[in-house]
Amino acid sequence: MVDEQSPAAQDSAAPSAGVSALLEGLPPLLLGTYTPKIDAKGRMALPAKFRSQLGQGLVMARGQERCVYLLPFDEFRRIAGQIQRTSVGNKAAREYLRVFLSGAVDQQPDKQGRVLVPQMLRDYADLGSDVVVIGVGTRAELWNKDAWERYLAEKEEGYADIADDVLPEVEF
Template structure:
């Protein structure tokens, strides 16, 4: 499970060092793809296969499902960490997420997310109040 918040830097070659707590889980390979709110999702290869299978079950006749599948999968990139635990983020994904040098990587349970730090800070600030107000209707049985 991916948990926590980390602040690595993007190097000049578009690589990022994976947070130490994520390395074991991602060492066998990972998939980076477009996420919602202009971040990047990082899945283990196995979890990505699970997500893909769920997407495939949506009816092809549903335009919203087709659109989601196209955007989600067309940006996907299989990566393998190097010996220094770095992964390359492809230029198209860096552009999509508007990544600068300062990154924020968060654990989001079944995936990690990579954010430009300024974008993450703005997102967090704008959603923190709503987080405080979340009730049981949003996530049934949580509390």
């Protein structure tokens, strides 16, 4: 007897129809830590779990703490729109917008799921071949591997200590 399952049942990673309906319209939720390589031509394969969320295209931009943001198009537009609404009379917002948008580059992954990390952004984040991609909710961040390890080691110390300040209303 052949056990015929639906495609969703065969693929445990696929959300059920009910979950898909609930998630429709919400921004992607990018999670986890991945260690792809940047090749000699500056290309990096997007983590497989991010390809469906970022795979239609993304924007790379200068991030905070010398990382590179990987943003789905819709999320990039949302952030840029918020900054632009405040920028007319706010000098700090104008300056931030100039730096943020001048370093932004839209990308379409190739058939292998690779994107070109522009030299300007590789220089900004000191990216060599060893990199880390982390999911940070509605965006991913691309880090120099050594810089990420130092950052994480430094911040993990205070992780529990700042929970009450950052998450006062969230109960675990």
